[in-house]
Amino acid sequence: MIESKPKHFIAIAGNIGAGKSTLTGMLSKTFGWEPFYEANAENPYLADFYQDMQRWSFHSQVFFLGKRLEHHHQLVLHPGSVVQDRTVYEDAEIFARNLYDHGNMSDRDYDAYRRLYEAISAFLPPPDLMIYLQSSVDSLISHIAKRGREYERTISPEYLTRLNTLYDRWIDGWKACPVLRITMDDTDFQHHQPDLERIIAQVTDMLAERA
16 A cells, blocks of 8 residues: 655745745745745736725725635645645735724725635635744845835835734734744845754644644
8 A cells, every 4th residue: 555645735924025935935845845826816906996995995805815715725625735825814814904904994894804704714724834934024124125026115114014913913813723933033044054944844843743
Protein backbone atom coordinates (compact mmCIF):
# COMPACT_ATOMS: atom_id res chain seq x y z
CA MET A 1 0.00 0.00 0.00
CA ILE A 2 1.43 3.40 -1.04
CA GLU A 3 1.34 6.01 1.71
CA SER A 4 0.08 9.37 0.48
CA LYS A 5 1.36 12.66 1.84
CA PRO A 6 -1.06 14.54 4.09
CA LYS A 7 -2.72 17.55 2.50
CA HIS A 8 -2.15 20.88 4.23
CA PHE A 9 -3.83 24.26 3.84
CA ILE A 10 -1.66 27.12 5.09
CA ALA A 11 -2.86 30.72 5.00
CA ILE A 12 -0.67 33.81 5.33
CA ALA A 13 -2.25 36.99 6.68
CA GLY A 14 -0.89 40.46 7.31
CA ASN A 15 -1.12 44.13 6.51
CA ILE A 16 -0.17 45.75 3.19
CA GLY A 17 3.58 45.37 2.69
CA ALA A 18 4.09 42.79 5.47
CA GLY A 19 5.65 40.21 3.12
CA LYS A 20 2.77 37.79 2.48
CA SER A 21 3.52 37.16 -1.21
CA THR A 22 7.25 36.72 -0.62
CA LEU A 23 6.73 34.17 2.16
CA THR A 24 4.07 32.37 0.10
CA GLY A 25 6.61 31.85 -2.68
CA MET A 26 9.41 30.77 -0.36
CA LEU A 27 7.28 28.25 1.54
CA SER A 28 5.82 26.82 -1.67
CA LYS A 29 9.36 26.29 -3.01
CA THR A 30 10.61 24.76 0.25
CA PHE A 31 7.73 22.35 0.86
CA GLY A 32 6.55 21.77 -2.72
CA TRP A 33 3.16 23.30 -1.96
CA GLU A 34 0.98 24.99 -4.57
CA PRO A 35 0.97 28.78 -4.07
CA PHE A 36 -2.33 30.64 -4.34
CA TYR A 37 -1.64 34.34 -4.69
CA GLU A 38 -4.16 37.12 -4.16
CA ALA A 39 -6.67 36.96 -7.00
CA ASN A 40 -6.49 39.96 -9.30
CA ALA A 41 -10.04 40.72 -10.34
CA GLU A 42 -11.29 43.86 -12.04
CA ASN A 43 -13.90 45.22 -9.65
CA PRO A 44 -16.63 46.91 -11.75
CA TYR A 45 -17.59 49.08 -8.76
CA LEU A 46 -14.11 50.39 -7.98
CA ALA A 47 -14.25 53.62 -9.99
CA ASP A 48 -17.64 54.47 -8.49
CA PHE A 49 -16.37 53.54 -5.04
CA TYR A 50 -13.50 56.03 -5.19
CA GLN A 51 -15.91 58.75 -6.33
CA ASP A 52 -18.48 58.07 -3.58
CA MET A 53 -17.35 55.60 -0.92
CA GLN A 54 -20.48 55.77 1.20
CA ARG A 55 -22.76 54.91 -1.71
CA TRP A 56 -20.66 52.16 -3.33
CA SER A 57 -18.70 50.56 -0.46
CA PHE A 58 -21.26 47.79 0.04
CA HIS A 59 -21.35 46.86 -3.66
CA SER A 60 -17.57 46.92 -3.93
CA GLN A 61 -16.98 44.83 -0.81
CA VAL A 62 -19.58 42.24 -1.80
CA PHE A 63 -17.85 41.86 -5.17
CA PHE A 64 -14.47 41.36 -3.50
CA LEU A 65 -16.00 38.92 -1.01
CA GLY A 66 -17.48 36.86 -3.84
CA LYS A 67 -14.16 36.66 -5.68
CA ARG A 68 -12.32 35.75 -2.48
CA LEU A 69 -14.85 32.97 -1.76
CA GLU A 70 -14.36 31.57 -5.28
CA HIS A 71 -10.62 31.59 -4.67
CA HIS A 72 -11.01 29.85 -1.30
CA HIS A 73 -13.18 27.17 -2.92
CA GLN A 74 -10.54 26.54 -5.61
CA LEU A 75 -7.74 25.97 -3.12
CA VAL A 76 -9.89 23.72 -0.93
CA LEU A 77 -10.58 21.53 -3.99
CA HIS A 78 -6.90 21.44 -4.99
CA PRO A 79 -5.64 17.84 -4.60
CA GLY A 80 -2.32 18.76 -2.96
CA SER A 81 -1.09 21.02 -0.18
CA VAL A 82 -1.57 24.75 -0.70
CA VAL A 83 -0.26 28.00 0.76
CA GLN A 84 -2.45 31.10 0.39
CA ASP A 85 -1.43 34.74 0.13
CA ARG A 86 -4.18 36.68 1.98
CA THR A 87 -7.49 35.18 3.11
CA VAL A 88 -11.20 35.70 2.67
CA TYR A 89 -11.41 36.52 6.38
CA GLU A 90 -9.31 39.66 5.97
CA ASP A 91 -11.77 41.17 3.50
CA ALA A 92 -14.51 41.16 6.12
CA GLU A 93 -12.61 41.49 9.40
CA ILE A 94 -10.19 44.18 8.27
CA PHE A 95 -11.15 46.08 5.13
CA ALA A 96 -14.96 46.11 5.33
CA ARG A 97 -14.74 46.76 9.07
CA ASN A 98 -12.45 49.72 8.46
CA LEU A 99 -14.91 51.22 5.97
CA TYR A 100 -17.72 50.86 8.48
CA ASP A 101 -15.73 52.22 11.43
CA HIS A 102 -14.90 55.38 9.48
CA GLY A 103 -18.39 56.12 8.22
CA ASN A 104 -17.99 54.81 4.67
CA MET A 105 -20.54 52.02 5.07
CA SER A 106 -23.96 52.48 6.65
CA ASP A 107 -25.23 50.43 9.59
CA ARG A 108 -27.79 48.74 7.33
CA ASP A 109 -25.26 47.83 4.63
CA TYR A 110 -22.66 46.63 7.11
CA ASP A 111 -25.21 44.46 8.90
CA ALA A 112 -26.26 42.88 5.58
CA TYR A 113 -22.61 42.34 4.61
CA ARG A 114 -21.73 40.70 7.94
CA ARG A 115 -24.77 38.42 7.79
CA LEU A 116 -23.75 37.27 4.31
CA TYR A 117 -20.10 36.78 5.28
CA GLU A 118 -20.86 34.92 8.52
CA ALA A 119 -23.43 32.63 6.88
CA ILE A 120 -21.00 31.62 4.13
CA SER A 121 -17.80 31.50 6.18
CA ALA A 122 -19.45 29.08 8.63
CA PHE A 123 -19.27 26.46 5.85
CA LEU A 124 -15.69 27.21 4.75
CA PRO A 125 -13.03 24.69 5.79
CA PRO A 126 -10.51 26.74 7.79
CA PRO A 127 -6.75 26.54 7.21
CA ASP A 128 -4.64 24.01 9.09
CA LEU A 129 -2.31 26.84 10.06
CA MET A 130 -2.60 30.64 9.94
CA ILE A 131 0.69 32.53 9.65
CA TYR A 132 0.33 36.14 10.78
CA LEU A 133 3.03 38.58 9.70
CA GLN A 134 2.92 41.28 12.38
CA SER A 135 4.71 44.49 11.44
CA SER A 136 5.06 48.05 12.69
CA VAL A 137 3.84 50.87 10.48
CA ASP A 138 7.44 52.07 9.94
CA SER A 139 8.43 48.65 8.58
CA LEU A 140 5.36 48.48 6.36
CA ILE A 141 6.10 51.91 4.88
CA SER A 142 9.71 50.86 4.22
CA HIS A 143 8.63 47.65 2.45
CA ILE A 144 5.99 49.47 0.41
CA ALA A 145 8.54 52.08 -0.72
CA LYS A 146 11.07 49.42 -1.74
CA ARG A 147 8.64 47.56 -4.02
CA GLY A 148 7.65 50.84 -5.68
CA ARG A 149 4.10 50.14 -6.75
CA GLU A 150 2.57 53.33 -8.11
CA TYR A 151 -0.91 52.73 -6.71
CA GLU A 152 0.49 52.28 -3.19
CA ARG A 153 2.22 55.67 -3.05
CA THR A 154 -0.79 57.39 -1.50
CA ILE A 155 -1.22 54.91 1.37
CA SER A 156 -0.96 56.94 4.58
CA PRO A 157 0.63 55.89 7.89
CA GLU A 158 -2.74 56.58 9.56
CA TYR A 159 -4.48 54.09 7.28
CA LEU A 160 -1.86 51.41 7.96
CA THR A 161 -2.18 52.08 11.69
CA ARG A 162 -5.96 51.54 11.57
CA LEU A 163 -5.49 48.29 9.64
CA ASN A 164 -2.83 47.10 12.09
CA THR A 165 -5.25 47.63 14.98
CA LEU A 166 -7.95 45.62 13.22
CA TYR A 167 -5.50 42.86 12.28
CA ASP A 168 -4.29 42.47 15.87
CA ARG A 169 -7.86 42.43 17.19
CA TRP A 170 -8.92 39.82 14.63
CA ILE A 171 -5.94 37.51 15.21
CA ASP A 172 -6.36 37.77 19.00
CA GLY A 173 -9.88 36.36 18.57
CA TRP A 174 -9.07 33.77 15.89
CA LYS A 175 -9.81 30.23 17.15
CA ALA A 176 -10.42 28.16 13.99
CA CYS A 177 -6.81 26.92 13.72
CA PRO A 178 -3.38 27.49 15.28
CA VAL A 179 -1.64 30.81 14.57
CA LEU A 180 2.07 31.30 14.00
CA ARG A 181 2.92 34.96 14.70
CA ILE A 182 6.03 36.29 13.03
CA THR A 183 7.28 39.70 14.17
CA MET A 184 8.55 41.26 10.97
CA ASP A 185 10.42 44.17 12.59
CA ASP A 186 13.25 41.80 13.58
CA THR A 187 12.78 39.18 10.85
CA ASP A 188 14.10 39.21 7.28
CA PHE A 189 13.32 35.79 5.83
CA GLN A 190 13.95 37.07 2.30
CA HIS A 191 17.61 37.99 2.85
CA HIS A 192 18.59 36.21 6.08
CA GLN A 193 18.63 32.42 5.75
CA PRO A 194 18.52 31.65 9.51
CA ASP A 195 15.22 33.59 9.76
CA LEU A 196 13.73 31.51 6.96
CA GLU A 197 15.00 28.28 8.49
CA ARG A 198 13.46 29.22 11.84
CA ILE A 199 10.07 29.80 10.19
CA ILE A 200 10.32 26.53 8.25
CA ALA A 201 11.03 24.66 11.49
CA GLN A 202 8.11 26.33 13.28
CA VAL A 203 5.72 25.54 10.42
CA THR A 204 6.92 21.92 10.31
CA ASP A 205 6.47 21.48 14.07
CA MET A 206 3.01 23.07 14.17
CA LEU A 207 1.71 20.95 11.27
CA ALA A 208 3.17 17.82 12.88
CA GLU A 209 1.20 18.57 16.05
CA ARG A 210 -2.04 18.51 14.01
CA ALA A 211 -1.21 15.26 12.19
